[in-house]
Amino acid sequence: xxxxxxxVADDDEAVLExxxxxxxxxxxxxxxxxxxxxxxxxxxxxxxxxxxxxxLMPDADGCQLLERIKGEERWRDLPVLMLSxxxxxxxxxxxxGLGAADFIRKPYRxxxxxxxxxxxxxxxxxxxxxxxxxxxxxxxxxxxxxxxDSRRKLVDILHEVTGxxxxxxxxxxxxxxxARALGVSHCSVVLARPGDSQAxxxxxxxxxxIQHLTVQLDxxxxxxxxxxSGQPVLVEDLDTHPLYDGVRxxxxxxxxxxxxxSVIALPFSIDRxxxxxxxxxxxxxxxxxxxxxxxxxxxxxTAAVAVIQRAQMVxxxxxxxxxxxxxxxxxxxxxxxxxxxxxxxxxxxxxxALRYDSxxxxxxxxxxxxxxxxxxxxxxxxxxxxxxxxxxLHDTIRTSDIVARYGGEEFLVLLPETDDEGAESFAERIRxxxxxxxxxxxxxxxxxxxxxxxxxxxxxxxxxxxxxxLFSRADAALYRAKADGRNCVRM
Numbered sequence: 001x002x003x004x005x006x007x008v009a010d011d012d013e014a015v016l017e018x019x020x021x022x023x024x025x026x027x028x029x030x031x032x033x034x035x036x037x038x039x040x041x042x043x044x045x046x047x048x049x050x051x052x053x054x055x056l057m058p059d060a061d062g063c064q065l066l067e068r069i070k071g072e073e074r075w076r077d078l079p080v081l082m083l084s085x086x087x088x089x090x091x092x093x094x095x096x097g098l099g100a101a102d103f104i105r106k107p108y109r110x111x112x113x114x115x116x117x118x119x120x121x122x123x124x125x126x127x128x129x130x131x132x133x134x135x136x137x138x139x140x141x142x143x144x145x146x147x148x149d150s151r152r153k154l155v156d157i158l159h160e161v162t163g164x165x166x167x168x169x170x171x172x173x174x175x176x177x178x179a180r181a182l183g184v185s186h187c188s189v190v191l192a193r194p195g196d197s198q199a200x201x202x203x204x205x206x207x208x209x210i211q212h213l214t215v216q217l218d219x220x221x222x223x224x225x226x227x228x229s230g231q232p233v234l235v236e237d238l239d240t241h242p243l244y245d246g247v248r249x250x251x252x253x254x255x256x257x258x259x260x261x262s263v264i265a266l267p268f269s270i271d272r273x274x275x276x277x278x279x280x281x282x283x284x285x286x287x288x289x290x291x292x293x294x295x296x297x298x299x300x301x302t303a304a305v306a307v308i309q310r311a312q313m314v315x316x317x318x319x320x321x322x323x324x325x326x327x328x329x330x331x332x333x334x335x336x337x338x339x340x341x342x343x344x345x346x347x348x349x350x351x352x353a354l355r356y357d358s359x360x361x362x363x364x365x366x367x368x369x370x371x372x373x374x375x376x377x378x379x380x381x382x383x384x385x386x387x388x389x390x391x392x393l394h395d396t397i398r399t400s401d402i403v404a405r406y407g408g409e410e411f412l413v414l415l416p417e418t419d420d421e422g423a424e425s426f427a428e429r430i431r432x433x434x435x436x437x438x439x440x441x442x443x444x445x446x447x448x449x450x451x452x453x454x455x456x457x458x459x460x461x462x463x464x465x466x467x468x469x470l471f472s473r474a475d476a477a478l479y480r481a482k483a484d485g486r487n488c489v490r491m
Contacts, residue, residue, distance in 0.1 A: 004121050005029045005046070009039035010054040010083060015106065019052065019083075022110055023117065036060020043069070047078060050121055055084035055095060063094055070099035077127055079120040083108065105340075168211070171203035178280065178300050179205035182293060186260065186281035192217070192227055193274055199223060221247055226265040226277045232298060233265040236288045262288040266301045331405040333383060334390035342404035342412055346467045349416050350459055361423035363413040364455040364474035365393070365430060366482070370409035373448065377441070384441035385448060389434065396433050412474075420458050427454040453481045 006028050010016045016032050023030045031048065033039040036059050039051075051069070055062035062082065069075045079101040086105075095103055101120050104113060171189045179187035186206045192199035199220075201213040217224040221243045226233045235241045238260060239248075251258060261284040268276050278301045282289060329341035337345070346362065353360045367389065374382040386409065393403045393411055402414040413430065415423055431452055438447030455478025457470050464470050 003027060003029045004050065005031065005048040006050045006052065006117070007031045007033060007039065007042050007048040008052045009033040009036065009042075009057070010052075011035045011057040011059070012054070015054075015083070019108075019113070022113065026114060028117075036062070036065050039065065043075065047075060049079075049124055050117060051078055051080045052117075053080055053082055053100075055082055055086060063098055066095060066098050066100060077124070077131070079124040079127075081116060081120055168202065172208065174278075174300075175203045175205040176208075178278075178297070181300070182280055182297060183282075183286070184280045185283050185286065186279075188279045190215070190223055190277045190279055191274055192223075192276070194227075199227075199277075219247065219250075222263050222265040223277050223279065226267040227275055230267050232267070232294060233263070234289060234291070234294050235263040235265075236290075237261060238263065259283050261286065264289050264294055264297050266294075266297055268301055334387055334405050336390050336394070336411075337402065337404035339404060339406055339412070342402065342414065343467050345402055346414055346470065349414060350467070350470070352416075353459060358417055359419045359458060359460065361415040361418040361420075361426075361456060361458045362470050362474045363415065363423065363427050363430065364406065364457075364471075364478045365411040365413065365434075366453050366455075366478055367409040367434070368451045368453055368482075370450070373450075377444065377448075381441045381443050384443070385439045385450070388437075388439045389450075392433060392437055393430065396430055418458075423456045423458055427456050430454060453478055455479070455481055 006023055008016060008019050008023070008030060010019070011034060013034070016034060020030045020032045031042050033042050036057050039053065039060075042048075043051075053062050053066060062084070066080055066082070069078065069080065080099070082095040082100045082103045083106055084095075084103070085107075101123065102116050104116055175187040175189055179185075184205075186204075188201050188204045188206075188210075190199045190201050197217055198214050199217055201210055201215060204210040204213075215223075217227070222233045222235055225243060233243070235243060238244050238258060250256075260281045262282045264280045266278040268278065278297065280289075280297060329337055331338045349360045352358070367385075370382070370385075373385055386405075389411065390403070390405065393413065397403055397413060398415075400416055404412045404414075406412045413426075415426060418426065431454055434450060434452040437450075439450060440447045455474045455476070457464070457473035457477060459470055461473070464473055
């Protein structure tokens with residue numbers, strides 16, 4: 001498999017060298033470019049699979065350079081990951097609005113950078129393959145338009161299923177449009193895995209409410225034969241076809257009257273080892289299926305499966321991106337929000353407090369003498385205690401509150417719709433909860449007892465205009481609490 005080629009453009013030699021080394025160590029072909037001019041020069045030589053572009057460079061504005069790159073047809077689909085030391089709310093909005101695929105703030109975290117690079121390379125490859133698939137589909141449509149009435153029906157089906165839809169939506173559209181085009185009363189999509197005795201009906205034209213209905217394959221010989229052979233099955237007459245010899249006997253014993261006369265079962269494969277069958281049936285009062293019907297149905301399924309696979313890849317990539325975003329916002333030790341994620345929430349709450357003339361509070365919590373825990377029992381015990389504190393805080397707050405890890409042994413609690421009195425009362429409740437809790441670790445014979453100090457800041461307040469001002473006010477209150485020997489102080 002070819003190695004992905006990544007162009008890294010940054011005027012900071014230290015950042016350029018560290019990013020280049022990190023990516024090369026992980027198997028990528030990296031081309032460093034010191035500044036905007038060097039970046040354009042490398043782009044002219046050979047287009048990479050991914051561009052990492054600094055927003056601020058002496059010889060070029062990264063956003064202007066991004067706008068120029070995205071304005072050229074040859075680089076339109078090139079994924080660009082922006083690097084910047086600017087605040088994310090300023091830099092990310094600007095760069096993403098110009099066509100950047102993602103944004104990461106300096107100083108970067110190696111694992112996060114690698115994860116985002118992998119995600120964008122995957123999305124870039126998906127976009128290229130999707131464009132090729134759509135191009136092939138468009139070529140098929142041109143040929144289909146030259147055919148007779150059945151081909152025009154195929155055009156209608158493909159036109160609808162090539163939209164930006166989920167897999168389940170595509171299945172529903174496929175059975176509905178194919179049923180109308182073929183003039184059938186029953187049309188279904190059934191999924192199964194090799195060796196399974198059961199299958200799942202995920203869409204049915206005759207009953208749109210059916211989703212994830214489990215059926216026994218022994219009761220449907222055409223499904224079983226199509227899945228096992230991987231070949232289309234055409235049954236012109238259920239009453240005489242040998243495939244149904246065994247099941248017709250069962251129908252007779254159970255007194256089942258089957259209204260179906262003719263069947264087509266078309267197998268197809270989709271991602272992760274899963275297989276499906278496109279099943280169309282006609283009632284006894286309708287014409288039997290012919291070889292021409294089979295050919296048309298095959299054309300429909302062949303074209304639609306490529307789109308279904310694309311939709312599955314898109315859904316998978318979106319899920320990966322969601323997990324990546326969760327990783328970027330979470331403290332790895334405690335699984336609480338990190339400071340960066342909490343900052344975004346506080347910004348929103350401050351705006352809401354001003355808009356609706358309400359108040360909010362921020363508590364900064366510090367575990368007293370925590371260093372002695374690490375020094376006496378070791379950092380593994382210290383980590384266990386921090387995880388226990390995180391769970392205790394999570395259990396103590398209200399559903400509308402937010403708890404985060406600030407760093408070290410410090411935690412933050414955001415209290416929306418809370419005034420001075422409410423914040424001080426809540427701070428005392430947290431202090432008492434910590435003092436009354438026994439913190440356990442597998443390495444300890446007995447639980448530890450700790451105390452905590454809490455600094456309280458309330459917004460709106462004089463000289464608090466930003467999140468950093470609010471942090472500073474809470475930090476000052478915490479310092480005063482420790483200096484004065486009090487557990488809770490508001491400033």
